[in-house]
Amino acid sequence: MLENFPFYLAILIVILLLIMVANKIKVAYPVLLVLAGLAISFIPGVPLVNIAPELIFFIFLPPLLYEAAWTVSWKEMWRWRRIITSFAFIVVFLSALSVALVANYIIPGFSLALGFLLGGIVSPPDAVSAGAILKFVKVPKTISSILEGESLLNDASSLIIFRFAMIAVATEQFIFYKAAISFSWMIIGGVAIGLLIGWLFMKAHKYLPTDANADIVLSLLTPYIIYLAAEEVHSSGVLAVVSGGLLLSNNRHRFLSSKSRLQGVNVWESLCFILNGLVFMLIGLDLPEITKGLEAVNISLVTAIGYGVLITLVLIVSRILSSYGAVIVTLIARNFITVADSRNPGLKTPFILGWTGMRGVVSLAAALSIPVYLNNGNGFPQRNLILFITFIVILLTLLIQGLTLPYFIRKINFTAFEDTLPRDEAYHLLRKELAEHASNYLRTNYSDQIESNSSLQQLIQKWEQHSNGMDDESIGKDLKDIYLDLLNQQRQWLINKNKEDQSLDEAIIRRQMHYLDIEEEKLRYI
Template identity: 55%
Template sequence: MHTLLPFVLVLILLTVFLTIWANKLKIAYPILLVVAGLTISFIPGLPIIKIDPDLIFFIFLPPLLFEAAWGVSFKEMKKWWRIIGSFAFLVVFFTALLVAIVTNHIIPGFSIALGFVLGGIVSPPDAVSTGAITKFVKIPKSTQAILEGESLLNDASSLIIFRFALVAVGTGQFIWQEAAVDFLWMLFGGVGIGLLIALIFMWIHKRLSTDAPSDIALTLIEPYFMYWIAEQVHCSGVLAVVAGGLFLSSKRLSYLSSSSRIKGYSVWESFVFLLNGMVFLLIGLELPEIVAGMRSNGLPLSTAIGYVVLVTIVLIAARILSAYAAMLATIIFRPQVAHQQQFSKRRWTTPLLMGWTGMRGVVSLAAALAIPLTLPNGEAFPYRNLILFITFVAILLTLVIQGLTFPYLIEKTKLFVGLENEGELERNTRLKMKTGLKQHVYAFVKEKYEQQYLGHAGMERILKHWEDQSKVQDSSWMDETSREILLDIFAEQRAYLTTLNKEAEFDEDIIRQQIYQIDLEEERLKYV
């Protein structure tokens, strides 16, 4: 333990430095972290980090999924549910099927069941990698929303495939009727348990006298409870976390104070950053050991690399083909959308973008490491080292090849020329929202407080502030009455913005940013 702890601390420090460097170079930090981990692994005498396969999902997945559910716009997910659902379920299954068929034909002794194990592992793209890459390039808001929504659900679908494939490998048979019943239970049971646990925790937040530290502590354990309880009753822990996270995210204004929201955002951002950094470093650190284990089984490295390259080509091709198939389906079945000017302009470019955002990462790593060492009968799990090798190198190849070329593809081919108009539209929407908010608050204050506090110095300053948005340089006017009025105004602003969010015209990210500004204003009152 005393040897391992300093090494882990050094890895965390390295994660921070490499991320800073990646931002300066304007490349996705997962790429540098994977390469750094691979480089470090060749240093002799380093301690070996071993994670229990039974715990790998539980350690990393719940908080990563929970944080993603809080960041995604549920409003946008509902808007683009068709394409999100098709990419999260149909495309993932199609990719896993292609991987299973190809590996069954090219790898001697590799069964279809083993092919689905591998396919379930490598089929879901990684949201962290995509998000880190798209940070440096402009892509349409709609595409960003689709990628975020897909990333929440494709993990669940791929892990369901992975779980059923493991059962088939272990038992040597696959009973469709039982599998269908189990699938429905995993799907609906997982969602139901996630929502139930979310309701319980929301009740705890509301009923107990929690402050910001206790609220944040509760949010840190919520995803683990959702995942663990769902898995105990053989449901999908991933879907439980996603469903619970989306529900709690949509209700955050009703049970979390402004202080809890502001401080919680910073805590979660740092926590998830460290988890992601450690995962991508682990990918590089584990690779040499996996290569050694594969060689001990008598498989030449050159042959294994050939398998990886072919599987990677299948992954990229399957996603691009699926993206164009989705576009054709839109043209055929939804012609009213296909004839829209925005859709027509990007008809042939958006599917290419969607297809090229298939970088693999955290979920694939966790699933690969979770493959049991032995079958239920005590025999060694067949081709385990080869599956691990293919997974790890496929992650590396997709990160480096697609990750490094993605910004170049966007900028050099001018795929999304004209996004300046989208930026102008966002600025106009933001201005319209703020103007409406100011007018609403001014009318609210005049109607509710003007007669009640006529002649009150603080009330006059509040009215003047909302009338002409002037900045008050002193705080001598602030007393308990003024403070209560301002808190009431902040609550009314949030209620107005929540109502505004129901309109399709307003982007949820803009609404959330404005609510964050209001939270900051409310926090500032504590120091006035």
């Protein structure tokens, strides 16, 4: 391990550089990272990378899911709950079923149970890839909300299919009532455990004498404890982390201080940034190990690639057809129940929802977790071929769908699925209403102190200026540039002051520097 430490440091530097390049050329960084990992794996002398499934399931997956639960909007998830659950459960199941039927019919030696095993592995789209792509294109909030909500749940549904298929392959039987009980426990138990442990952590944040650093450390421990607790009782660790994360996210202002929230966001963004980068780089680096296993069972590379291409096509087509099916069902259901949006989205929006089917980390982790041997000592059937097909699916969906999705989004006119109000306009309207509320509150509750307190008069004047829109009119781009220049000059003055005055406590200088950083950050929201 230690002798390869310089190699891993170099990999981190390569990841950072490639993400910078991806942002520059406006390409989703998972695409570049997988290709780079693939290229690096062919360099002579490069250490062989063998990814343990526990590394992804227990190290990478809980914090990535938890961070996603903190950033997603529960209000939007609830609003689009029907279509989100349709994509996260029904569409995932239909994708797995399609793969199972095709694999059973086309691939020699593939039973229906093995087909469902492969289907459960490759059926969940990767949220990181879609999110990285959507940064560079403008889509209605509706679409992004549906994709974000789906990404929190589809991993759980696919892993449930995967577990049942594993049992069927290992025991060569499938007992329906036992499966139904196990399925119910995985969902109900996972959600219940996530909510319970999330509630306990919420009370710990609130009643223990924590500071910002302790709050951040507790938040880093939370997803791992939730995941491990759920997995220990054989429920869904994924659903547990998601439900616990949603509970804590929606109550963050009740138990976290503003400092904890501000610093915590920065820590979590940095952590998930590097975790996502490592995962996609490792996918590419793992190809030689996967290929070696393929050669061991005498399956030609060309044949295996053909199977991978076929399964990729099945996944793409089944998801697109399912997307149109979900829209049709919604249009029919609006005649009987209240739906979130009764407008007809047309033919283009379901296509975009269907095309965002890039696969990634969960698929690879599930494939790698297949045991080498069954309980009876025999080798697990078709394990190496399943691993290779999974890699081909990840690679092709990232390349084909990942590179073309921005093009399709730019070409499509979302007039039928527009947001009710442009986000910038809604933001400024909300700021104005908040300022009016603040001004009225001060005048109503502190009327006796207004005349004698000049600072309070200035505070009221500030919020009245906000309500009149004066801050938005005065803080234009030119004034922002001047203010940024002023802040930089103040920083330089503080640096010089710190050097010149040896008796001045540097902690005071750093505190004022922190204030200037907050002022600069505030410009982003004006």
